[in-house]
Amino acid sequence: MKISDLMTPNPQTVKSDDTLQQAARAMDELNVGALPVFENDRLVGMLTDRDIVVRSTSAGQDPRITPVKEAMTIDPLTLRPDASVEDALRIMEEHQLRRMPVLDSAGALIGIVSLGDLAAAGTPEAADALEAISTPAEPDR
Secondary structure (H helix, E strand, C coil): CEHHHHCEECCCCEECCCEHHHHHHHHHHHCCCEEEEEECCEEEEEEEHHHHHHHHHHHCCCCCCCEHHHCCEECCCCECCCCEHHHHHHHHHHHCCCEEEEECCCCCEEEEEEHHHHHHCCCCHHHHHHHHHCCCCCCCC
C-alpha cells in the first residue's frame, strides 16, 4: 500500500504571515491539529496546536498579532505519494512525527498523512510507531 492510498488530499493550509489566532481558528473549524504553512506558494513549515501553545502562548506572545512563522516548525519532512507505508512509519517513528505533508514530484502539496490514517488502514506497525512517538520526553525543568 502506498501513501497516496491513505493520505487526506488537498489539505487546508495557512500562510506564514497569518496570525496564530487565524491558524487556531482554522484548526478548530477543520477539527485538525496541524496545518501546512506556505510562503510564496512554497511549503516552508508545519504548525501544530502544540506549537501554538508551547512555542508561543507559553512565552507570552499574543496570538492575535503573532505570525505563524514565529511558532511553526520549519523545513518539515515530507513524503512522496508513492512512498510505502513502512517508509512513512519508519520516518515518523524516527523523528517522532504524527503527520507529514505529501508532495508531488514538482514539490506541490497534494495531501497530508497522519499516524491515525496509517493505523485506521490496519497497518500493524502503526501501533509500535504510535508507542514510540508517544513516549514522553524528559521535562525541561
